[in-house]
Amino acid sequence: MEKESFSHLYDEDDRHILKVAEDTIDRSVDRIAEIISYARESGIRKIGIANCTTFTREAKVFQEMLVNEGFEVERVHCKYGRMPFNDILDGYDGISCNPAGQAKYLEQKGTELNVMMGLCLGHDMIFNAKSKAPVTPLIVKDRKLKHKTFEMLKPKK
Numbered sequence: 001m002e003k004e005s006f007s008h009l010y011d012e013d014d015r016h017i018l019k020v021a022e023d024t025i026d027r028s029v030d031r032i033a034e035i036i037s038y039a040r041e042s043g044i045r046k047i048g049i050a051n052c053t054t055f056t057r058e059a060k061v062f063q064e065m066l067v068n069e070g071f072e073v074e075r076v077h078c079k080y081g082r083m084p085f086n087d088i089l090d091g092y093d094g095i096s097c098n099p100a101g102q103a104k105y106l107e108q109k110g111t112e113l114n115v116m117m118g119l120c121l122g123h124d125m126i127f128n129a130k131s132k133a134p135v136t137p138l139i140v141k142d143r144k145l146k147h148k149t150f151e152m153l154k155p156k157k
Helices: 012-023 031-042 053-068 099-108 123-130
Strands: 046-051 072-077 113-117 135-139
Touching (some): 031 053, 099 123
16 A cells, blocks of 8 residues: 655645644643634634534633633624524524524634634534634534533443
8 A cells, every 4th residue: 555645735824723733732731721822823813702502601701711811802603693594494493503604704803713612513514614714613512411522432431
């Protein structure tokens, strides 16, 4: 089997992201501190938060933390625009989540890094695909395990 080179898959923006991420690794800090360190090292001033309405309180706390660290922060919840679900999928009732709208809102606000907090499966995919700024997750929604999916992967004793 030939060894394939994948380096051609990475452009200069990708290389910059990887370099800063590697240079700021600190195993003694939590994910929030990692995001702050990465943003500072990258020269990022404006951070976006795209959250599920379930995580509104946590998103506000995270926003305050970032503001206290000197960042400008824009936050948008999943029901942004109050779009009827039937506008996207026939036969579905209620107000739809709007991950494409969240991405567009943060783009219009000029965010340089976006953080996802608890977007539903599928909605997170759309948000990632539509976001112009790089995206990193902070919380992954897992209703059954109270957002601690890792618990399923722990070896059984």
